[in-house]
Amino acid sequence: MATKKSVGSLKGGDLKGKKVFVRVDLNVPLDDSLNITDDTRVRAAVPTVKYLMEHGSRVILCSHLGRPKGVTPKYSLKPLVPRLSELLGIQVDMADDCIGESVEKKVAALSDGRVLLLENVRFYKEEEKNDPEFAKKLASLADLYVNDAFGTAHRAHASTEGVTKYLKPAVAGFLMQKELDYLVGAIANPKRPFAAIVGGSKVSSKIGVIESLFEKVDILLLGGGMIFTFYKAQGYSVGSSLVEEDKLDLAKALIEKAKAKGISLLLPTDVVIADKFAADANSKVVPASSIPDGWMGLDIGPDSIKTFNESLDTTKTIIWNGPMGVFEFEKFAAGTTAIAKKLAELSGKGVTTIIGGGDSVAAVEKAGLADKMSHISTGGGASLELLEGKSLPGVLALNDA
Ligand SMILES: Nc1ncnc2c1ncn2[C@@H]1O[C@H](COP(=O)(O)OP(=O)(O)O)[C@@H](O)[C@H]1O
Ligand SMILES: O=C(OP(=O)(O)O)[C@H](O)COP(=O)(O)O
Numbered sequence: 001m002a003t004k005k006s007v008g009s010l011k012g013g014d015l016k017g018k019k020v021f022v023r024v025d026l027n028v029p030l031d032d033s034l035n036i037t038d039d040t041r042v043r044a045a046v047p048t049v050k051y052l053m054e055h056g057s058r059v060i061l062c063s064h065l066g067r068p069k070g071v072t073p074k075y076s077l078k079p080l081v082p083r084l085s086e087l088l089g090i091q092v093d094m095a096d097d098c099i100g101e102s103v104e105k106k107v108a109a110l111s112d113g114r115v116l117l118l119e120n121v122r123f124y125k126e127e128e129k130n131d132p133e134f135a136k137k138l139a140s141l142a143d144l145y146v147n148d149a150f151g152t153a154h155r156a157h158a159s160t161e162g163v164t165k166y167l168k169p170a171v172a173g174f175l176m177q178k179e180l181d182y183l184v185g186a187i188a189n190p191k192r193p194f195a196a197i198v199g200g201s202k203v204s205s206k207i208g209v210i211e212s213l214f215e216k217v218d219i220l221l222l223g224g225g226m227i228f229t230f231y232k233a234q235g236y237s238v239g240s241s242l243v244e245e246d247k248l249d250l251a252k253a254l255i256e257k258a259k260a261k262g263i264s265l266l267l268p269t270d271v272v273i274a275d276k277f278a279a280d281a282n283s284k285v286v287p288a289s290s291i292p293d294g295w296m297g298l299d300i301g302p303d304s305i306k307t308f309n310e311s312l313d314t315t316k317t318i319i320w321n322g323p324m325g326v327f328e329f330e331k332f333a334a335g336t337t338a339i340a341k342k343l344a345e346l347s348g349k350g351v352t353t354i355i356g357g358g359d360s361v362a363a364v365e366k367a368g369l370a371d372k373m374s375h376i377s378t379g380g381g382a383s384l385e386l387l388e389g390k391s392l393p394g395v396l397a398l399n400d401a
Helices: 040-054 078-088 101-108 125-129 132-139 174-188 203-214 227-233 245-261 302-312 334-347 359-366 381-387
Strands: 019-023 058-062 115-117 144-147 170-172 194-198 219-222 264-266 270-274 283-287 296-300 317-321 352-355
Touching (some): 040 058, 040 078, 078 115, 125 132, 174 317, 174 352, 194 203, 194 302, 203 219, 203 245, 203 317, 203 381, 227 245, 227 296, 245 264, 264 302, 270 302, 296 302, 296 334, 317 381, 334 352, 334 359
Parallel strands (some): 019 144, 144 170, 194 219, 194 317
Antiparallel strands (some): 270 283, 270 296
16 A cells, blocks of 8 residues: 555644544444443544644544444444543534534534534444445535544445545544554564464454465464364364364465465464363363363463463564453463563563554453553454455545655
8 A cells, every 4th residue: 555645744724724524433332321431542533633633723523433223322422522522621512413504503613723523424324335425425524634543444434435535635644644554564564573473263264364474474373262273284183172174274274384484383382271161161271282072272371371472582573463362261361461461571672562453452451551562453353454465445545645
């Protein structure tokens, strides 16, 4: 993907008094009382909005929340207003719609440096359909467009892609840029040795990532549920561990490919096994090749942690996607927590550490180590697509630098 024009390249007259349509990803988890339970995405949206406020722009914020079918009160963006206002240091105004007369009035009343939050853009089915007429209506609200919604950049929707056809310049926000710098830039030109740690539940959902990383990494560490397909492919008995029978040949082929490419591919040498898939299961540590019938592997074992750590000690860049075990159960979280701790330690020694979205981010946050990493992605699906080497429609649509 070509480098995209950044909001940071706009200054003075480009921004002063201008109405700026900013697509952000405020798709945050809310509890039953509509309290935000993780405000990471709200905090991540702040630098771009503050920059625009400081340059005297009139900021129109647009986001989706959840996957509503039509207007659904529980998916209103209203609960976001207090936290946004607190973080921005001003009272953010809220519109009761995202297009139409009432919104136009609110936009006309915006003064320089102030912020208006539009109501959930997915209350219109035209958003996900990338309907051109709807995109035109969104575009008509503003003078220029900023996309800072990294978490939604893999969607070609009206507010992420369609709108750029009618609103120019269309530029990347600071969060979008940072995500691309790490998830594309740091990986394309890594300081070596470069290691990837890939875990999660299934080989099938990570195959694209593994194959794409094969072209770039020196070391590949595998963990999570997918390792049992690799074990079985090597003739080990895996008990009742998660196995994808139709991916056994693929696992064999990947092991061969790693050899041919000179990549150091490490599979865990021992595993923590359980007698059932439950938080209170009985557990023990066994060598990878000796999982008894009726038992299932739910985490990597202490020897594997030691070997993985030693291998990571030699690196200068690390990307991590997917937990090492069923970290949601305390008893099987040790492997994932150990990796999080190792990455935090290595970050402190100048190693670039990138956490590629999804459950690995949740694990790092659970371990209280989020602020230690070089970069933690705010997008699950979007980061996975980038790591697979795909281009994101929400990024492609922006003006080149
Ligand atoms: N050994 C295992 N057996 C079954 N499930 C596992 C195992 N190890 C990890 N998992 C599960 O994988 C899930 C995460 O997988 P995935 O969605 O592919 O990762 P990510 O969200 O990081 O991309 C977690 O819910 C975790 O419990
Ligand atoms: O939370 C999101 O995706 P993610 O859970 O893959 O990070 C984004 O806001 C995109 O939402 P969507 O998957 O409903 O299009």
